[in-house]
Amino acid sequence: MGMGNPSAEIIGLLHHYKGLVPTEFLDDVTQYAIDYVNHLNKFEHHELLSFLKLSEKLPDKQYNLMSNKLREMVKACVTDAPEKWDSYCLQPIQVVNSPRSEYYDLFADIIPMNLNYLVTKQTKDGYWEPTWVLGTI
Template sequence: MSLKQLTPEGRERAVDFVLTHALPLDKAVFYHHLLNGDRDTVLEELAALQNDDGGFRGMEADFQDGASSVLCTLRSLEIVEELGLDAADPLAARAVGFLLASYVPEWRSWPLVPGHDNTAPHAPWWHWSDEFDESWGFYADNPRPSVAAALHVFGSNIDPDFLREITEVVVERAGEVEPAAVQKDALECYIRFSTTPAVPAAARNAVLARLPGFVEATLVTDPDQWGGYGLQPLDAVDAPASPLYAPFREYVDRHLDYLIETQGEDGAWAPNWSWMGTYPEAWPQAEVAWKGVLTVKRLRQLAAFGRVG
């Protein structure tokens, strides 16, 4: 069976969308990874989104509060890691300081977002209430594994006993949680933990052994349902080097075909979710921002799998 390719015309339309509509940070990431652009431009755009406390804002279109959040700070550190920087980078060091200050000992985890007054535009799932933290399971699966991975990469001055404890908690939780309870975003956290070389090999491998079961429990395999929200093949496998590519290759290859078939007329890939009528004045701008994020992501994935003609 021949594999579909994104045509040169399709690529050009996607590039035009990114250059015209994507936010400055996403545009800089695109230039760096797909057009050999300068990484300093990416760092400049990141620095513009770093608050005085070292945390980041403005990197999640579904949560537009100006306060620092672990959610945005983790995304910033993922970008910094992709640039090849380490704990000596001042931007990363300040971000780690924010993460350490945000730790909640009784949860042995981190809140994804801070308590807020619901004034700034946000998706319904970020609407704050007294039950918010509990509704997220006190963050046992998301974001704890991702924070642990980031601390191993950038936390050269972190108390080793603390880092060891958090690592052990991640491994213990991964070993006992029911696979069906590990939804899309939580799975991505465990993938990050188990594929980060800085994490000790024994811990990585223990979590890695659980990943196929996590994926099998929630993976949407019917192409007719890929227009909805849920764990889709390229959420679990974003490059051929992924340890999950071999067991799920059939679905990944189909999903790549699906992406090529469903590129929008404007050249973008759109989010498969909405704010369900809340903040109607803000959602159109958020949707365009998400299109920029997703179009850069899809172009990188298609390129990684050799699907760009």
């Protein structure tokens, strides 16, 4: 895993509480994150999720510096093949939370199927089984 997980999400929290964070420090770590993400050529979905959290807190000017790369990452990291959803993967609904979502257009055709999948996988007690197994020590 790279710098983005969880650093990008933490930088997003610093933006949320920016009144408590020295401006120069916040600008420096934000620029570092923007430079980092824009130079990525291998994508990992945990890192993407951290950068998406950061992007929600950024001013438009800074968000615009990374929006194209985030879109590229979303396309590469989200699993839109229903037959793979039983494995540990990033599903469309994990990056698209409403029709107004930034990435809705990428998955509009598959979102209803993904929602159906989630409904069918919910247990009678209201929870979902994980798609991964803890390793042994």
